[in-house]
Amino acid sequence: MTTSTTRTELGAQTLWRQDRDHFIHPFTDYSTFHEQGCDLITDSDGIYVQDAHGNRFIDGIAGLWCVNVGHGRAEIGQAMADQATRMAYFSTFNNLSNAPAAELAAKLAELAPAHLNHVFYSCGGSAANDATIRLVHYYFNRLGKPSKKRIISRNNAYHGTTYMAATLTGIASNNWEFDTLDHLVTHLSEANCYRRPEGMSEAEYCDHLVAEFEETVERIGADNIAAFIAEPIMGAGGVLVAPEGYHARMQAVCRANDILFIADEVVTGFGRLGHFFASEKVFDTQPDIINCAKGLSSGYAPLGATLISDELFEVLGTPQGKGGVLSTGFTYSGHPVSCAAALKNIEIIEREDICKNVREVGPYLEERLKTLSHHATVGDVRGSHFMMCLENVADKATKELLPVDARVGDRVAFEAQQRGLIIRPVGHLNIVSPPLIWTRETVDRVVDILDEAFAATTESLREDGFL
Missing domain, CATH: 3.90.1150.10 (Aspartate Aminotransferase, domain 1)
Structure with missing residues (x-):
């Protein structure tokens, strides 16, 4: 020191x-x-x-x-300053946009698994997860399946502290004395190989966890479940690495029951596990939605993003009727200075490998x-x-x-x-x-x-x- x-x-x-x-x-x-x-x-x-x-x-x-x-990257600061002095902010509502938001959306679609070509911006990880659940519920409402509301999360998961994200979060101490929307979320066991039942092999433990999910789907009813959300590796809940094959098998259960698979890559995205996104490259999954934040801008500016599949966007991007709008979003959705920071951040990650x-x-x-x-x-x-x-x-x-x-x-x-x-x-x-x-x-x-x-x-x- x-x-x-x-x-x-x-x-x-x-x-x-x-x-x-x-x-x-x-x-x-x-x-x-x-x-x-x-x-x-x-x-x-x-x-x-x-x-x-x-x-x-x-x-x-x-x-x-x-x-x-890393800290003190002058070129990120300069990119933010250049954008701020050129045009610090303007609305992205009502058929308006800005260049950094458009460029970043295209870049994220390039980096993400091939079917994730659409980006919804927020201001951080909690907001990205909240916005995602609202969009998921809207998606099933538009399909005429309004009963599909329940979200399956996991004990010791961390998905944020806004109201819905806090409910998704399965760390009990995070919600002491706080209210949560428990009627919307069910928590499964976390995938904790260190504390798995004594005498159970890793493969048997994986079978056990998948069976718990299948039993939960049967008990609640697939018609009442909208999505399963999971971090590829749990972060704040203890950096828990699931047994081999776990994520792909959980996705298979989702596919068999018309349940969306959401990957919360707020921590794992943008290189922490050696790839821009870990879901496909590391865990052999193709999520319907990937949420990201944190490393997206390397913390130089607040920014979150929800990456949405072509299949979902086909529904989300269809108006409810004449004059119908997708009536959700944030004042700072696609904030140009934050998006400029993210673009320069991604450039550095790629250039320096x-x-x-x-x-x-x-x-x-x-x-x-x-x-x-x-x-x-x-x-x-x-x-x-x-x-x-x-x-x-x-x-x-x-x-x-x-x-x-x-x-x-x-x-x-x-x-x-x-x-x-x-x-x-x-x-x-x-x-x-x-x-x-x-x-x-x-x-x-x-x-x-x-x-x-x-x-x-x-x-x-x-x-x-x-x-």
């Missing part, structure tokens, strides 16, 4: 106080926030970020699964992180390429978790940050989801830091009587 003098200590303290007193932070523990406040990140470059005190860190979470091409870097360095990251299994608390190291998770346990044999008040994930993240690396704590988990420009040398440095962080965490847990 190095320091610089980009801001005075007085300025840093003022920022800290303004942030604490006025900014309502998402996903923040308010039992500690009022006293501790937040660490303010003020500068960034490449794989590094810097706080208000001048401390520099390796970014191990790509901002939040977002900054795929960043997906190839992920395919080459990703397996090395997996291999090196697995060496951390020698630590007492590291029960599982899982994930794929630049999407990894370490699960902490009290007992590796039983997979029993540490008490919640041990705050093991927070401890590991704190120790890592003290040594110059930011990773994400999620309860008993620690997630590593870096910019896609990490090298092998970066991986080695990161694993060295994590080795020290887990050792220090084990020692503190023993001192506090948790181990």
Whole structure:
């Protein structure tokens, strides 16, 4: 960890106080926030970020699964500035459009599986998932199948926090004391190979999960189910990689029952698994809809997109009648500055062959992180390429978790940050989801830091009587 003098200590303290007193932070523990406040990140470059005190860190979470091409890309900033000074915003309603939105839609159709040729824009992943469900319901209404409303999601899935997206999300703690639209969503078991039933092989576990879906369809009735939504690899729910063949078999159940298959690629899209989209290339599926955000613009501007098949658009694009309009959308649908950022971001990914870097360095990251299994608390190291998770346990044999008040994930993240690396704590988990420009040398440095962080965490847990 190095320091610089980009801001005075007085300025840093003022920022800290303004942030604490006025900014309502998402996903923040308010039992500690009022006293501790937040660490303010003020500068960034490449794989590094810097706080208000001048401390520099390796970014191990790509901002939040977002900054795929790395920080401080001047050409993205310039593309945004050029567009903003030329024409920052104009409506895309009522037969109006703009050049970046049109160019980006065509580019996304080129990159996506061949049948996904139509793009509906939103402002992020949650909004993309919300908009998708509204369009799906509208689609079946137009087909004369108004009973097809139920959406099948999964426990520990993360699809966002807007009203419908929060209901799709299957992480129980996300919705404590919040209302959800439970009459519209049914959750299946998550595909968690680490915690599958004892004695069950991976292939048997896949059979078990598919059978659960089939039984759910039979119980609810296919005529009442509109869609199944799934992340190719679960993100915030624990970076859960399903057993081989799972996604293709779940899609087959959908096809057999007139149920749409929605792939939430908000995290996995734009290179995180080594391809622009993972559904077809990695998981052998052809979704009816793919949702994306995050890496779409590498976080340089808010943007989400719903990619829709030709078959669905044939219905969605047919007017209800004379004067009928597709009456849904957002003021910022196809925002020109955001679309300009996304176009330049995609250009960089292609020009620098960043997906190839992920395919080459990703397996090395997996291999090196697995060496951390020698630590007492590291029960599982899982994930794929630049999407990894370490699960902490009290007992590796039983997979029993540490008490919640041990705050093991927070401890590991704190120790890592003290040594110059930011990773994400999620309860008993620690997630590593870096910019896609990490090298092998970066991986080695990161694993060295994590080795020290887990050792220090084990020692503190023993001192506090948790181990």
